[in-house]
Amino acid sequence: MPARQMTIRQHLIDPEICIRCNTCESRCPTGAISHARNYVVDAETCTFCMKCVRPCPTGAIDNWFEVELPFTLAKQHGWQRLPEPASSGEVGSQPAEALDDEAAQILEIAHRGVGAGSRAPVSAAKPRVNTFTRQNPARATVTGNARITAKDADSDVHHIIIDFGAEPFQYLEGQSIGVIPPGTDEHGRPHAMRLYSVATARDGERPNTNNMGLTVKRVMARRPDGSLVPGVGSNWMCDLEIGDELDVIGPFGSTFLLPEDPMVDVLMVCTGTGVAPFRGFTHRRRRTSPNGPGRLYLFFGARTPEELPYFGPLQRYLQTELHRELVYSRLQLSEREYVQHRLRKRADLVADLLSKSTTHLYVCGLSGLEDGVDEALTEIAVRHGLDWASLRSEMRDQGRFHVETY
């Protein structure tokens, strides 16, 4: 029998999915991640600390190859996509799915050790990912585009419906998709992909339609000289007209998913357009198990009711269908309130939900939200004889705690 050559594990970033948001590079404590053409990982400096894994919005970061010779940075910069397991040119390269049992266990423990590797809820349906790529995107047609914040509100948020016609685009609530604005950037390169959460249940805006809704806020972008200009992606999306066509990539994401089990309670905490996946969750629950017994709880923050996306449609739910805590930070005659303040005000309800071994907790929105919610839950837990730090890692291990913040 030929001797088996020693292999090492190498962390790699999928250039096809990566949206070049720089999150991984900014979180890497050892400087192992850098970028030029692609975002790349230096095999000599990467310590597998996993600090880059959870914040990555697309999952492009989460690739682990067993190689005899690590891929050089120059080689990684030349990739359009990750190499095929057998045709990589590096003897013995293979993706993490093919690791032997021991290596797979090490990887699993490494994820668990830092609490980084988020898991899908046990009862969630299995998601499809990367069905459509930059090279092979799905073509969609805009069938609706409506402003969902008040006409005179500062924040201009749109609900945009795109339809895939005869081409099945299968996704689950909580997954994201990518779109590529037409044209090129200031360097003459195609624009980077923009990522949006699907705001619709898996069977479409209305049951049995092959479409999806997206929640898009028109934003300004800051130029290197400090001046503000309309953001390319969000403005293109918000200006789309019915009948316009666009390429769609994805779907992405395999953990921020809704449990199928109708018995479990779901606690959702979000700000602004971070509500998008929770609209999908709510529609799915309403269609499949409207009478529970598991219940939905939504803590949702915006500056004013006029700026709260989907304010009107949200009023149509009974509190028993969707328990809502709508929270405003800039009402003229009231003190600033954030969702974490409201969590504290509803401490008994929150503690009751946390103490159930089946509750699923989701946090989605601005990046500062994660720490704020964490502090609030720590306080609530202490007051109710719970330990949030250990509960959090237990919930994460069991696929019951999910964060998606940008």
Ligand code: NAP
């Ligand atoms: P926004 O309108 O800027 O803010 C919503 C509310 O959050 C405001 O009341 C704001 O208060 C408050 N807020 C600010 N900092 C906070 C903090 N540290 N903790 C708690 N609340 C805080 O929100 P947005 O522009 O829509 O941003 C939503 C985020 O969700 C973005 O980062 C977006 O990338 C992300 N997201 C979007 C999607 C999507 O599909 N579009 C999906 C997932 C996530 P003040 O302004 O008064 O301070």
